Amino acid sequence: MKIVRRLSLLVSLSSLLAMPALVQAQDAASPALSPEPSRSTWPAVTRPADRGPRHYSAVRSGTFGGKSLRYRAVLSEMLVRDRAGKPASSLFVTAFVAGIDQRLAAQRPVIFIFNGGPGGSSNTLMFGAMGPSRLQAFDVAAIGNAKTPVVPNEDAVLDIADLVFIDAPETGYGRPLPGSDEKTFRSNDGDSNAFAQVILRWLTDNGRMASPVYIMGESYGSIRAVLLARDLRVATPRVEPAGLILVSQALWYNGPETGMTVLPDPVRAVNSLPDIAALAWHHGLIDNRTQTLEQAVRAAQTFALQDYAKILIAGNRAPETERACVAERLAQLTGVPASTWLAGSLRLSNIRRQMLAGRNLALGQFDGREIEPLQGIVDDSHRDFKAMMAGLTAATGQLRRDLFHAEGLPDYRSTVDSPPAFEETWTFNKAPMPGTEIILREQMAAMPKMRLMVTQGVFDTTTTMGETDYQFAQIAAPQDRTTFAYYPGGHMLYSEDEGRRAFLSDVRTFISGQVLARRPFPHPAPGQIGGRKQATGQ
Template sequence: MSRWSLKRLGGVLFAIALVNGASVPALCQMAAPTGMVTPSASTWPRVTQMAGVRSGYYSALRRGVFGGRRIRYRAELAELLVNDRTGKPAASMFVTSFIAKAKPSATEHRPVVFLFNGGPGGASNTLMFGAVGPERLQRFDSAALADPEIALVPNEETILDSADLVFIDAPETGFGRTLPGSNPETFRSVDGDSFAFTQVVLRWLTDYGRLSSPVFLAGESYGSIRAVMLTRDLSMATPRVEVTGILLVSQALTYNGPESFAIKHLPDPLRAINRLSDIAALSWYHGLIDNQSQTLEEAVWAAQTFALSDYAPALIAGNRLPEADRARVAARLAGLTGLPIDVWIAGDLRLDNVRRQLLSSRNLALAQFDGRDTETLAGVPNDEDRDFQAAERGLTAATERFVAETFPATGLPDYRTIVSDPYGFEKTWAYVKPPAPGADAVLREQMAAHPRLRLLVTQGIFDTTCPMGETDYLFSQLGTGQGRTFFVRYVGGHMLYSDDTGRRTFLDDMRAFVSGQTVRARGFPTAIPGTRSTTPAGDSRVSKGS
C-alpha cells in the first residue's frame, strides 16, 4: 500500500472522528436504531420466583449528615435464599440496605440503587466502603486495603439524601454460602449469576413496597456485565421491573473470560489503536514525555489524533506497510509515549504488555489496577499468583467490624471480600457462548427497547484493567437518544474513587444521575504527574474482585 493510500485512509478515518466530535459524549448522542426491537433473552428461564427469606435478619436505626442534610436511616443486613433453575433453594446471598426515614407518600417515588462489585467472585464491600456507603475507609490506597486496623469514618458525600442504597453480595461471597447438597457451580455463569440477582432484587422491591420506585443498578468491573444482564432479566421477570438507569463503573462489557479460554487469533489492530491514548496518559504521568508545558489532555488528544490519522492505517496495512512509513510511524509513537523507536519496531508497532514494558528502563512495572502505582519489575509475579486475601485484609476486617458493631450480628461465617482463588474460580465460570449476544449488544438492545432507560459511564483515566481507550471506543458505537447517556472521566485507576477528589466528584455525578438531572460535562480531568507509590515485586494489595 502506498504512502498516498495510507494517508488517504487516515484522512477518512480522522474526518469521521472530527464529524462525530472524537469524544464519547458526542458519539453517544447518535440516533438509536429504528424499528421494533426484540431484545434477546437469557439462556436461563425467566424469573418468576423471588428469593426466599431466611432467619438471618438484623437492623439498626442510625443517623448522619449526607449531602448536607441530616438523615435518619435504617441499616439492615438480611440473608436471602436464591433458587436454581428448577426452583430449588441453592445458595444464600446477603443484602446490606441503608434506607432513609421518609414519609410514606415520598417513599414510593424515592430512587433505589442496587450496587455490586465484580470479579466474578467479589463481594460488594469495595463500593460500600470505598465510595458509596454511609461509612467508608479512612483511606482507600493499597496500604489501607491491606491494613486490618484501618478505621471507618462517616461518608458525608454519599447519596443517601437522594436515594436508598442496597448492596448485594454475589453467591459464594460475603457471608453467603452454597446450601448443603447444592452444586457450588450452580450460579457460576453470566446468565446464572443474573438469575440469582434478579430474585434478590424482586424480593427486596416487593417486601418494601417499592416496585413503583425508580430503580438504578450500579455495577463495577465485572459488575457492569451483571448490571446489563440484570436489566434484561428484570424486564422479563414476574413481576416485571423496568430499570430507570444503569451506572457502569470501570466497565468491562466486552470481557468474555480469560485469554486462555479464547480462540487464538492474529493481533487485533483495534486493540492497539484504542490503547494508544492510555499509553500516552501513563507516559505523561510518569514523565516519559513532556508533562510540564503539555497538559494531560493535550498528550491524550495528540495520541488519539495520531491513532486515527496514521496509526490505524499503518496497523491495518501490516506487512504491506513500506519500511519508510513503518519507521516514520515508530518515530511518532516514540514521541507520543517516550519509549524508544526500536521498542516499537521490535513489537511490530505494538506493546505486548504495557504494564511491564512502559517503565522497564526504571526496573518498574505498573500496578494491576492503577497505572499511577508501580512495583519493582524484577521478580514481579503473574497476577494469578498474588496473595489476594492479604491484599484485602483491611477491607475484610473493616466489613466484619462494621457488621458486629452496627447490628450486632452473631453466628455469621467469615466474610469473603473475594473468593479464595479468584483465578481458579473464574476457570469454572461460564461466559457467553455464540450465538448469544455479549453484554455490549444486550445493552444496545435494552437502550433501544426502553426509551426512558438512562446510562452513566464512569472511567478512571489511569485504569490498567479496563482502559480508557477501549471504553471510549465501545461507547462511540452505542446508539442512544439525546440526553440519555453520560460519560465522565476521573483522575483514578480501576477504583476511580480511591482519591478524595475522585470520590467526591463520582458521588456528585451519581447523585445528579439518580435524581433525574443532567450529569454535568466536566471535560478532561487534570492530574498532577508523579509516582504515587512503589511496592516490592509481588506485594499486590488490590484484589481482582473489584
C-alpha cells in the same frame, strides 16, 4: 474487588477519549435490533428470593449531602433458587434506608449496588464510595491494610436515595446450601437470575415496588447490571429500571483468553495509544510540566488515527524508512524507546511491564499510577487476593460487630477463595447468545425511559477508558439518555478524594433526574496518588 485479572491494556480497544459527540454518534453500519429482545437461558423470574433466617438491624444517624438524617441499617439473609425453583444458596444484602415518611417512600429512588469479579463481594463500592462509611484512604496499600481507619462518608447519596448492597453467591457471608451444587450460579445468566430474585424480594418486603430503581455495577458488575435490566423487565412482578450506572465497565469481556495465537489487530494498537500516552504523562516519560494530560492524550489520538493507523494496516509492506519515522514519533508520544516499538512491530506486547522497564518497574494491575518491582513480579493469576483486600475485609467485619452485633456468621469473603480457579468454572455467554453490548442496545430500545450513566477512570489498566469509548461508539446508545464522565483514577475511579467527590456528585445529579453537565477532562497532578508524591524507581 474486580477480578478481571487477565485483562491488560492490550485488550483495550480504543481511545476516542472524552469525545462524547463521537461516542454517542449513531452508527449507521450497526446491525439492526431484533424485533424481540433476547432472553436469558434461565427461566424468567416468577418468585422473589426466600427470606433467610438471619436478619440484623440498627438505627444510626449521619450527615449526607449536607443534610442530617437518621437511617436504618439492615443485614439480611436471602435464599435464591436454582432453575428448578429449589433454594440453592444463601446470600446477604446490606441496606441503608433513610427514616422518612413512609407515604413518600414510593417516590424515593433505590440504588442496588454490587461489584464484579465474577466472584467479588460488594464491599469495594461500599467502603470506597457509596456507603455511609468509607476507608480513610483507598489506594492499594490502604485496601490491603487491616488497620486502615473507617470514617464517615458525608458525600454518600443517602440523602436522596436508599442504598442496597448485594453480595454475590459464594461471596460475603453467603454459601451454597447443603445438598446443592456449588456451581449453580456460576454463569452470566444464573448469576443475574439470583440477583433478580433478591431485588424483587427487597422491593416487595419494603413496599417499594413503585420506587425508581437504579442499578449500579462495577467491572464485571456492569455486565450483571445489563443482564439484570433484561431479566427484571420480564420478571413477575415486572420491574423496569429507571437507570443503569456502569462503573469501570467491562461489557466486552467474555471470559479468560483462549491462548490461541492470532494475527495482531491494528485497531487494538491504534486505539490503545492515547491510554499509553496518559500513563506516560503521569510517570514523567513525556513532558508533564508544560503539557497537560489532555494535550498529551489528544496528540496521541491524532497521530493514532492518522499515520499510526496507516502504517499498521500496511504491515510488512510499509517501507522501513516510514516505519522508523513512526517509531520515533511513538517514542516522543509515549517515552518508550523507538527500538522497543520497532522490536514489537510497532506495538507493545505487555504495556504494564514494558512502559517502565527502564526503571525496573511495572504498572499496577488495576491502576496504572501504582507501580511495583519488575523483577520477580507476580503473575496476576497468582496474586494473594485475600491479602490484597485485608483492609476491606476488616472494615466489613467491624460493621458486623459494631453495628449489627451479628454472631455466628461465616468469615466474610471479599472475594471467593481462588478467583482464577473460580473464573475457570464460570460459564460466559456463548453463541448464538448476543454479547452484553447488544443486550444493552436491546434493553435501551425496549425501555425507552431507562437512562444510562457510564463512568471511567483515566488510569485504569484493567478496563480502560479507550475500550469504553470505542465500545459505546459502536453500541450507539441513545444520546439523549446516555451520559459519560471521566475521573482522575484507576479501576477504582473513586480511589482518592477528588475522584470520589466528582463521581458522587455526578451520581447525585443522575439519580435526581437532572441533565449531567459535561465534566471537563481530568487535570490531575502528575506523579501523585492522593496528593502523595510517588517514588520513581530511577
